[in-house]
Structures are given as structure tokens and as C-alpha cells.
Amino acid sequence: MTAYDDLMGFQRQTEALSQVAGRLGWDQETMMPKGAAEQRGEEIGAMEEVLHARRTAPELGDWLAAIDDTALDEVGRAQMRLIRRDYARRVRVPGKLAARIARVTSVAYGKWADARANEDFAGFAPVLAEIVALRREEGAHIADGGDVYDAMLDGYEPGATGAQIAEMFDALRPGLVALRSAVLDRREPSQVRGHFDHGAQMILARKVAEVFGYDFHRGRIDKAVHPFSSGSGADVRITTRTAAEDPFNCIYSTIHEVGHATYEQGIDPAYGLSPLGQGVSLGVHESQSRIYENQLGRSRAFCHWLYGQMRDAFGDLGVRNEEAFYKAVNRVHRGYIRTEADEVQYNLHIMLRFDLERDMAAGKLEVADLEEAWNARFAQDFGYPVDKPSNGVLQDVHWAAGLMGYFPTYALGNVYAGCLYRAMLDGVPGLDDQLAMGDLSGATGWLRDNLQQHGGLYAPREVVERACGFAPSEVPLLGYLEYKFADLYGL
Amino acid sequence: MTAYDDLMGFQRQTEALSQVAGRLGWDQETMMPKGAAEQRGEEIGAMEEVLHARRTAPELGDWLAAIDDTALDEVGRAQMRLIRRDYARRVRVPGKLAARIARVTSVAYGKWADARANEDFAGFAPVLAEIVALRREEGAHIADGGDVYDAMLDGYEPGATGAQIAEMFDALRPGLVALRSAVLDRREPSQVRGHFDHGAQMILARKVAEVFGYDFHRGRIDKAVHPFSSGSGADVRITTRTAAEDPFNCIYSTIHEVGHATYEQGIDPAYGLSPLGQGVSLGVHESQSRIYENQLGRSRAFCHWLYGQMRDAFGDLGVRNEEAFYKAVNRVHRGYIRTEADEVQYNLHIMLRFDLERDMAAGKLEVADLEEAWNARFAQDFGYPVDKPSNGVLQDVHWAAGLMGYFPTYALGNVYAGCLYRAMLDGVPGLDDQLAMGDLSGATGWLRDNLQQHGGLYAPREVVERACGFAPSEVPLLGYLEYKFADLYGL
Structure with a gap:
């Protein structure tokens, strides 16, 4: 046994424990009895402590010192890159600081929920200020002289920098703002109306999941208040929700x-329970969810197929034909809430958050001034004012959970999805004909072969570039949106 | 912080992790996608290693050396008694032996299942011989000069000895054999017949669970191939199964x-996530499941109530009236399988296993001779011969799983249930009137107040004796069975 073998055996157990910890979260949202919440908190805390101890274990440092990466093959070098990166980030953060962040963020959720219910940002600001201060302190430790926000971002999107993302977003914003204005001046398309039985929705959800290539032999679908995907390897579970009217x-x-x-x-099963065996970054992850949801799932061809499925499941949908259905699916409408936004406006929500949190990380914006800054920027980008904090600065839980540097990965995912879709159109001849028949095998197969299978083998930007054959940029996304919505709204 | 506080904090995390590990088993039997079995094995193995490391951790030994139990209150002394006992058992077993037992028993399950399917005891005997040898070696380490079987038994029923149980069983056997012969000569009572919808069975199961005092706020019920209860504290889940004909x-x-x-x-919530916070032994645990199932659930009064519930749920049951229904529930019939046995014959199945495994532990019986010994003993106690290994020595998974000293706790549970029922009849005036109305609150309340709340505070035999007010013996159980079945069968 070499040091590398020992290390990988140790990592394998850590990854297995990490899967167990993740499944506790799944259970909590789907199966857990209500009365078990407090005990569950202790169970999760105990698992986190076990995982933290393993991820900062002294023997890990010994192995890393002993291993010569250049003597390994490509896969081995990639494993080492991820392990070294994670270890370096973690050991730079003092244990007491990590514990304090965990403590503060664990109580912040309740305070954020209260503040949102009471439309009271001022009541939440002191807690948020403490969180931002702690995260800045942590970021400074990790950055080790470099940019604090980049250090935060790197935790979710390895290799990305604030400057690079700002440049991309700045190039994207004017086009989106213009498109939003042009579209919102038009008459709203009709909406679907009918009786949407919960059970029938779940049956259709299972069918659609299968059509998109989800493997129920290695997964399952349940209901949860907030939909999510959980787990890696051979046990990847999803949740969804049903609303009677929508x-x-x-x-x-x-x-x-x-x-x-x-x-x-x-992902290649050979990478199972190893650092390579999971999605490489949040941005690349989001590119997969977004290309499925938007470029494929909200395409004209797929909507025509889905129209038939929904008529079979629910009867009359209150729209004239499949083309009216396609328009209803892609309806652009005024709104305040990120998670309810359409393809045109979604990225504007993200850019706003990105700029604000980057300024907070740099010490240029105080939490006390955050609400005002939010509202001013919203009016500028969206063309109408925020009416209340729950529709503005208090709408998302992320900052309350201590997540800074997380938001931009959503829009980065959209940008990557735009690039991948551009490449997929060349790589999958007759894609629209397939989608019109509810056949996603070409699209899913192309993504698997060109991107998904690699797991963590390549850096995030690199794996997208390899799949596309060109350097990722915002250009394909903007072109796609302008073309699609000009067509939809007769611009 | 004293050493005791440190120790209890450490134990609290260990118990929390143990709950997580236990829930992995629940998930595996109820929710897990089929394709995740292999990965799950690694997850469980990783959790077991974490738990084993904590339960044999050197700092545990340091704390145990530093703490003066006599300076603690009753609860503290009881906690220490359980912690010291568990630690002493574990550190006596060499790590390599524990790992080898884990390895051998993990592959034995498949070999046992194959052997059972092929009616081939000889094919399984070598594996079983290895397991028995390893368990004897482990038992010798734990016994440390004492009796090996007692050391095995003590792992499931602290304080019990083989000699004590043998004496109790020897006193019980003649009465049971006589009762079995007398009853099996009589005409069989009628059986229920009807259409038993799976969904309606589950609805009734939920109602019955509630009636017996199960708290769904801290639990849930699902289907599984083999019913079980899982978890402690605020998250205790049960499973059941449905059969269309039965x-x-x-x-x-x-x-x-x-x-x-x-x-x-x-159990007193103050003991949550501590060594006291779970059932004190398998025997006492089984006493609770058995008194609910048999003395209460198969009583005439409760059966009369259940008859009405089942008529409401399923319509005609094919029996004349509630009295015929009561007889059908308590039908004594020929059979080979322990898990399908009635109240009269169940303990005979256990005694057979107890005597055989005790002889194996003592080196008086070789695995090669086990099938023959089983068949001879079965014919003697049951009055008819075993027809095939799957109905005999290969029917139970326990020995394949390495469980020796486990079987007698089932019958011990019946004996304790007999004692508790005897005491409950005095402690709950009008019990039968309550049962006849489907009101179990008196019975469940009595058990909670007199036994359940104490968790691990008292030793197993002690907690039963405290609840009953007399020393546990087989006499109440035998008296109960003789009276009940003489009445049922008109002896």
C-alpha cells in the first residue's frame, strides 16, 4: 500500500459518511416525524463534527506531504488536486471561527424567517452584520492575502473570480434589461387553467423524469416543500412539489x-465515493439543471409534446392549442421573487445580489445600508419599485445561512447552459424532432458523454469548454434569449 | 466541566451517531433504491467504524479511570454502569478478531439464503462452523475466564446467565408440551376469510397503532418485508406488512x-441521547412487544373490539361472531416456523435453539451434527418430524448473522410479559372493560409508569421485578397460557 492508496481509502470512507450526512437532510425534508426536529439537529451536528475532523485530520496533511502528484496518472492527479484544495481551504480557518460561524448561522434562520414574516429588515440587520463579519474574517484566512470575495466564490466555483464574473455579467446586463423592457410592454399571453390533481401531477412528474433520463433504479422521487436533488453515486434522490392551480x-x-x-x-461509476465522483461545481451543476429546465424543457418542440401529455393527464388546459401552451409556459411577467422569475429576468435577480454581496465582502457596503441599496438597484434593473422587504432584500435565505459567493453560480449555470445548448445543436442532429416526440435520449446522452461523465476530473470552466469546443461566454445565452423571446413576443 | 460532563458530552454525540446509523437500516428496508445496495454497504461500514472507534477510544478509558461513581447521583451511577460495561466488553475483543467477524458474517447472509433456497445444510455448515468458532473465540475474550455462553448472552441481556435461563425453560417446557398435545388433538377452529385490501389494512394498522399509544408525532409507519421497530428518543419508526389473504x-x-x-x-425524555435512553435489554424489549401482541392484543376483550373494526374495514370476515373471531385469532396449529408460531408453541421453538446454541458455545455440539440434533429435538418437543431444512435448522438468519445468545431473549420476553400481565391485572382495575372498548390507555399508561419510563436505569430483571412487585418466573406465563387455551379449546 502506498501513501496514495491509504489516502484514497481514507477519502472513500469520508465520502461514504458524507453521503450519510446528506441523506439526513433528505430524510428531514421528506420523511422525518415533526417531533424529531431537535434530536435531528444533534444528529446532524455530530455527523458534521465527524466529517470536519476527518477533513482536517493531521494524517491527511502527512499523506499530502508524502505524495508526489507527478508520479500519478491523470485521474490520480485530479483526485489530489481536489483533496489538496479542500484541505488547504479548511486548515486555514481557525477551529473556533468555524464553530462560531456554525453557531451563528444555526440561529439566524429563525431570525430571518421572523423578520421576513414581519417585514422587518432592521430587526434582522444586526444578525446579518455579524454573519457578514464572520464570513469576511473566514474569507480573509482562506484568501491568505488575496481577494476575500474570490476566496468565498472559490468554495462553490473553484477557479472563478469576482472580476471575471463581473465582466461577464456586465456584458449580459444591457441586453437583458432591453429585452425585459421590450417584452413587458407587450400584452401578456394566456395562462393554463384547469383541474390539476396532485396524484396525476406526480404520475406525470415520474414520467417526465424518466423521459429526461433519470434512473429510478438508483434514485426515487418524493414530495418536499422546496424541491431539491440529494446524493451522489448510486443513490441520488429528487423531490418536487405540487400546486393545485399551477x-x-x-x-x-x-x-x-x-x-x-x-x-x-x-458520472463515471469508477469515480464513486471519491472526490471526483460528484458534480465539479455549483455553476456546472446549475448548467445541467437549467439546460434541462429551459433550453430543452421550455423549448417549442418539447412543449408541443408536453401539451399532449398534459391534456391526457388533466383534460382541458384552458389554452387554444400547443402553440398557445408554449407561450403560456414561457410567459414573461412582472415579479419580485427570484425563484419565480422567467428566463429573461432571472439573471437580473442574480446580478443584483452578486454586486451587493461583493461590495459587502469588500467592505464597501454596510449591512445597515443593504436594504436601500437593494431597492435602488431593483428599480433600476426591473423598472418598478420593491413593495416590501419580503419581496426584496429578505426574500432569500442564502445570506442568513452564511452563503456568500453562492448566488453568482446560478447565473453562471445559465451562461454555461447557453454555451452547452449552442454546442448541442451541432452535436445532436435533429434535436428538435426528438424533443417533439418526447425523446431526450439524444440530449441527455450528449451531455453525459461530453460533460457529466467526467465528474471532478477537469476544472469547471475547462469541462464546459471541452464539451463546447469554445471558451464559455455570455454570448450564446444572450443570443438564445433574444431569438426565443423575439419570436414568442413578435418583437 | 468535570470528567463526567466531558464523558456525557462525548456519549451524547456517540448516541446521536448511533441513531443515524440505525436509520440507515430503516432507509435500506423502506426507501432505498435497489441499485444503491452496494454503496449502502460501504456507508454502513464507514458508520460502524466511526462508532467502533468512539466506543473503544482511549479518552473513554481515561474518563472511566478519572470518574468516581460513588460521588454521582443514582442516574449518574446508572449511566456509568452502562458505559463501563460496554467499554469493558469492547476493549477485550482484539480489533483483528472484530474485523474478521464482521467480514465473515457479511458474506454469510448470502450463503445462508442460498443454502435455504437449495435445502442444503451441508453447503452452509462450513461457513457456520467458522462463525461459531469466531464467536466462541470472541466470547472467551469477553468472558475472561468465565462462561463463554454467558458472555454471549450478556451482550443482549445484561446480567442473565445460561444456567438461570435453562432452569426457567426446563420448568416451562413440560407444561407447554402437555398443553400443545392436548390442544392439537382438538378440532381446528375456523379461520377468517374475506377480501383484505392492502390500503384498508394499512389504515387499520395506523388506527390500531394509535389505540395502543404509539405517538406518530415522534414516529411513522411504513411497509417492509420484515416488520421492525427502529430508533430511540424522538424518532422511533415502525414497519409492517400486508398479505391479501391474511x-x-x-x-x-x-x-x-x-x-x-x-x-x-x-422512556423519560431526560435520558434522550444517553446510555439510559433506550430499552434496557432485548428480553425486556420483547416483553413489551409480546404483552401488547398477546396478553392484550389477543385477549378476548380486545378481539371482540377488533372484530367490529375489521368488519367495518373489510365487510364479512367469514366467521360467525366475535367469539369465533377470537378463536380464529388464537388458533393453535401444526407448523415448523418459529415466526409463524402461536403462543403455545412459540417458546418451544426458542428452547430448542437455546439448548443447541449453548451446546455449540460449550463445544459439546459440532456444527456438522447440528441438523441431526435439531431434527431429533424438534420431533421430541413438537410431536412430528421436520420435513426439510428450510423448515428446520435453516429457517432463521440469526446464527448466520453471528447472533449467539440472542434467541433466549425472545422467550425471556414472553416470561416477563406473563409476569407484567399478572401485575397489570391488579394495577389496572377494569382492564378487560377498557380493552373491549378499544381503550389501551390504562394498559399502556401502567407499563409506561412502572417500566418503560426507566429506560436503562435499572438492570433488566430488576426493572421487571420493580414493576411486578415479585421476582420474575415462568409461573405466571404458564398459568396464563393453560387458563386461556383450556378455555379456548374446552379442555
């Missing part, structure tokens, strides 16, 4: 989570 | 598991 909530939540889940399921 | 399978499996689960739920 069948698209269930269908497109399912397709989105199926995108995340098929990515995990599509 | 509604009693579902109802009485549910009541049995509810007995286990309400025991866990009835």
Missing part, C-alpha cells in the same frame, strides 16, 4: 432537479 | 412493533 411548478421543478440528478448519475 | 399478519405485526416502539417512546 401544474408547471411540479413539472419544471422536477425537470430542474432531474438535471442535477442525472449529472450525478451520469 | 389480515392478522399486518395487525399483529403492527401491534408487536408498536410494543417495541412505545417502550422507546415511553
Whole structure:
């Protein structure tokens, strides 16, 4: 046994424990009895401590010092790159600081929920200020002299920098703002109406999941308040939700989570329970969920197929034909909430958050001034004012959970999805004909072969570039949106 | 912080991790996608290693050396008694031996299942011989000069000895054999017949669980191939099964598991996530499941109530009236399988296993001679010969799983249940009137107040004796069975 073998055996157990910890979260949202919440908190805390101890274990440092990466093959070198990176990030953070962050964020959730219910940002600001201060302190430790926000971002999107993302977003914004204005001046398309039985929605959700390539032999679907995908390797579970009046909530939540889940399921099984055996970054992960949900799932061809499926499942949908259905699916409408936004406006929500949190990380924006900054920027980008904090600065839980540097990965995912779709159109001849028949095997197969299978083998930007054959940029996404919505709205 | 506080903090995390590990088993039997079996094995193995490391950790030894139990209160002394006992048992077993036992028993399950399917005991005997040898070696380490079988037994029923149980069983056997012969000569009572919808069975199972005091706020019920109860504290889950032709399978499996689960739920919440916070032994646990299932659930009064419930749920049951229904529930019939046995014959199945495994542990019986010994003993106690290994020596998985000293706790549970029922008749005036109305609150309340709440505070035999007010013996059980079945069969 070499040091590398020992290390990989140790990592294998850590990854297995990490899967167990993740499944506790799944259970909590789907199966857990209500009265078990407090005990569950202790169970999760105990698992986190075990995992933290393993991920900062002194023997890990010894192995890393002993191993010569250049003597390994490509896969071995990639494993070492991920292990070294994670270890370096973790050991730079003092244990007391990590514990304090865990403590503060664990109580912040309740305070954020209260503040949102009471439309009271001022009541939440002191807690948020403490979180931002702690995260900045942590970021400074990790950055080790470099940029604090980049250090935060790197935790979710290895290799990305704030400057690079700002450049991309700045190039994207004007086009989106212009498109938003042009579209919102038009008459709203009709919406679907009908009786959408919960059970029938779940049956259709299962069918759609299967059509998109989700493997139920290695997964399952349940209901949860907030849809999510959970797990890696041979046990990747998704959740969805149903709303009696809005069948698209269930269908497109399912397709989105199926995108995340098929990515995990599509990774080379040889990487199972190793650092390479999971999606390489949040941005690349989101590119899979978004291309499934939007470029494929909201395409004209797929919507025509879905129209037939939904007529079979629910009867009359209150729209004239499949083309009216396609328009209803892609309806652009005024709104305040990121998670309810359409393809045109979604990235504007993200850019706003990115700029604000980057300024907070740099010490240029105080939490006390955050609400005002949010509202000013929202009016500028969206063309109408925020009406209340729950529709503005208090709408998302991320900052309350201590997540800084996380938001931009959503829009980065959209940018990557735009690039991948551009390449897929060349790589999958007759794609639209397939989608019109509810056949996603060409699209899913192309993504698996060109991107998903690699897991963590290549850096995030690199794996997208390899799949596309060109350097990722915002250009394909913007072109796709302008073309699609000009066509939809007769611009 | 004293050493005791440190120790209890450490134990609290260990117990939390143990709950997580246990829930992996629940998930595996109820929710896990089929394709995840292999990965799950690694997850469970990783959790077991974490738990083993904590339970044999050197700092545990340091704390145990530093703490003066006499300076603690009653609860503290009881906690220390359990921690010291568990630690002493574990550190006596060499790590390599423990690992070898884990390895051999993990492959033995498949070989046992194959042997059972092929009716081939000889094919399984070599594996079983290895398991028995390893367990004897382990038992010798734990016994440290004492009796090997007692050391095995003590792992499941602290304080019990083979000699004590043998004496009790020897006193019980003649009465049971006589009762069996007398009853099996009589005409068989009628059986229920009807259409037992799976969904309706589950609805009734939920109702019956609630009636027996199971708290769904801290638990849930699902289907599994083999019913079980899982978890302690605020998250105690049960499973049951349904068979289209046999509604009693579902109802009485549910009541049995509810007995286990309400025991866990009835423990003083102050003991949560501590060594005291779970049922004190397998025998006492089984006493709760058995008194719920048999003395209460198969009583005339409760059966009369259940008859009405089942008529409401399923319509005609094919029996004349509630009295015929009561007789059908308590039908004594020929059979080979322990898990399908009635109250009269069940303990005979256990005694056979107890004597055989005790002889194997003592080196008086070789595995090669086990099948012959089983068949001879079966004919003697049951009055008819075993027809095939799957109905004989290969029917139970326990020995293949390395469980020696486990079987007698089932019968010990019946004996304890007999004692507790005797005491409950005095402690709960009007018990039968309550049962006849489907009101179990008096019975469950009595058990909670007198036994369940104490968790691990008292030794197993002691907690039963405290609840009953007399020293446990086989006399009440035998008296109960003789009276009940003489009445049922008109002896």
C-alpha cells in the first residue's frame, strides 16, 4: 500500500459518511416525524463534527506531504488536486471561527424567517452584520492575502473570480434589461387553467423524469416543500412539489432537479465515493439543471409534446392549442421573487445580489445600508419599485445561512447552459424532432458523454469548454434569449 | 466541566451517531433504491467504524479511570454502569478478531439464503462452523475466564446467565408440551376469510397503532418485508406488512412493533441521547412487544373490539361472531416456523435453539451434527418430524448473522410479559372493560409508569421485578397460557 492508496481509502470512507450526512437532510425534508426536529439537529451536528475532523485530520496533511502528484496518472492527479484544495481551504480557518460561524448561522434562520414574516429588515440587520463579519474574517484566512470575495466564490466555483464574473455579467446586463423592457410592454399571453390533481401531477412528474433520463433504479422521487436533488453515486434522490392551480411548478421543478440528478448519475461509476465522483461545481451543476429546465424543457418542440401529455393527464388546459401552451409556459411577467422569475429576468435577480454581496465582502457596503441599496438597484434593473422587504432584500435565505459567493453560480449555470445548448445543436442532429416526440435520449446522452461523465476530473470552466469546443461566454445565452423571446413576443 | 460532563458530552454525540446509523437500516428496508445496495454497504461500514472507534477510544478509558461513581447521583451511577460495561466488553475483543467477524458474517447472509433456497445444510455448515468458532473465540475474550455462553448472552441481556435461563425453560417446557398435545388433538377452529385490501389494512394498522399509544408525532409507519421497530428518543419508526389473504399478519405485526416502539417512546425524555435512553435489554424489549401482541392484543376483550373494526374495514370476515373471531385469532396449529408460531408453541421453538446454541458455545455440539440434533429435538418437543431444512435448522438468519445468545431473549420476553400481565391485572382495575372498548390507555399508561419510563436505569430483571412487585418466573406465563387455551379449546 502506498501513501496514495491509504489516502484514497481514507477519502472513500469520508465520502461514504458524507453521503450519510446528506441523506439526513433528505430524510428531514421528506420523511422525518415533526417531533424529531431537535434530536435531528444533534444528529446532524455530530455527523458534521465527524466529517470536519476527518477533513482536517493531521494524517491527511502527512499523506499530502508524502505524495508526489507527478508520479500519478491523470485521474490520480485530479483526485489530489481536489483533496489538496479542500484541505488547504479548511486548515486555514481557525477551529473556533468555524464553530462560531456554525453557531451563528444555526440561529439566524429563525431570525430571518421572523423578520421576513414581519417585514422587518432592521430587526434582522444586526444578525446579518455579524454573519457578514464572520464570513469576511473566514474569507480573509482562506484568501491568505488575496481577494476575500474570490476566496468565498472559490468554495462553490473553484477557479472563478469576482472580476471575471463581473465582466461577464456586465456584458449580459444591457441586453437583458432591453429585452425585459421590450417584452413587458407587450400584452401578456394566456395562462393554463384547469383541474390539476396532485396524484396525476406526480404520475406525470415520474414520467417526465424518466423521459429526461433519470434512473429510478438508483434514485426515487418524493414530495418536499422546496424541491431539491440529494446524493451522489448510486443513490441520488429528487423531490418536487405540487400546486393545485399551477401544474408547471411540479413539472419544471422536477425537470430542474432531474438535471442535477442525472449529472450525478451520469458520472463515471469508477469515480464513486471519491472526490471526483460528484458534480465539479455549483455553476456546472446549475448548467445541467437549467439546460434541462429551459433550453430543452421550455423549448417549442418539447412543449408541443408536453401539451399532449398534459391534456391526457388533466383534460382541458384552458389554452387554444400547443402553440398557445408554449407561450403560456414561457410567459414573461412582472415579479419580485427570484425563484419565480422567467428566463429573461432571472439573471437580473442574480446580478443584483452578486454586486451587493461583493461590495459587502469588500467592505464597501454596510449591512445597515443593504436594504436601500437593494431597492435602488431593483428599480433600476426591473423598472418598478420593491413593495416590501419580503419581496426584496429578505426574500432569500442564502445570506442568513452564511452563503456568500453562492448566488453568482446560478447565473453562471445559465451562461454555461447557453454555451452547452449552442454546442448541442451541432452535436445532436435533429434535436428538435426528438424533443417533439418526447425523446431526450439524444440530449441527455450528449451531455453525459461530453460533460457529466467526467465528474471532478477537469476544472469547471475547462469541462464546459471541452464539451463546447469554445471558451464559455455570455454570448450564446444572450443570443438564445433574444431569438426565443423575439419570436414568442413578435418583437 | 468535570470528567463526567466531558464523558456525557462525548456519549451524547456517540448516541446521536448511533441513531443515524440505525436509520440507515430503516432507509435500506423502506426507501432505498435497489441499485444503491452496494454503496449502502460501504456507508454502513464507514458508520460502524466511526462508532467502533468512539466506543473503544482511549479518552473513554481515561474518563472511566478519572470518574468516581460513588460521588454521582443514582442516574449518574446508572449511566456509568452502562458505559463501563460496554467499554469493558469492547476493549477485550482484539480489533483483528472484530474485523474478521464482521467480514465473515457479511458474506454469510448470502450463503445462508442460498443454502435455504437449495435445502442444503451441508453447503452452509462450513461457513457456520467458522462463525461459531469466531464467536466462541470472541466470547472467551469477553468472558475472561468465565462462561463463554454467558458472555454471549450478556451482550443482549445484561446480567442473565445460561444456567438461570435453562432452569426457567426446563420448568416451562413440560407444561407447554402437555398443553400443545392436548390442544392439537382438538378440532381446528375456523379461520377468517374475506377480501383484505392492502390500503384498508394499512389504515387499520395506523388506527390500531394509535389505540395502543404509539405517538406518530415522534414516529411513522411504513411497509417492509420484515416488520421492525427502529430508533430511540424522538424518532422511533415502525414497519409492517400486508398479505391479501391474511389480515392478522399486518395487525399483529403492527401491534408487536408498536410494543417495541412505545417502550422507546415511553422512556423519560431526560435520558434522550444517553446510555439510559433506550430499552434496557432485548428480553425486556420483547416483553413489551409480546404483552401488547398477546396478553392484550389477543385477549378476548380486545378481539371482540377488533372484530367490529375489521368488519367495518373489510365487510364479512367469514366467521360467525366475535367469539369465533377470537378463536380464529388464537388458533393453535401444526407448523415448523418459529415466526409463524402461536403462543403455545412459540417458546418451544426458542428452547430448542437455546439448548443447541449453548451446546455449540460449550463445544459439546459440532456444527456438522447440528441438523441431526435439531431434527431429533424438534420431533421430541413438537410431536412430528421436520420435513426439510428450510423448515428446520435453516429457517432463521440469526446464527448466520453471528447472533449467539440472542434467541433466549425472545422467550425471556414472553416470561416477563406473563409476569407484567399478572401485575397489570391488579394495577389496572377494569382492564378487560377498557380493552373491549378499544381503550389501551390504562394498559399502556401502567407499563409506561412502572417500566418503560426507566429506560436503562435499572438492570433488566430488576426493572421487571420493580414493576411486578415479585421476582420474575415462568409461573405466571404458564398459568396464563393453560387458563386461556383450556378455555379456548374446552379442555
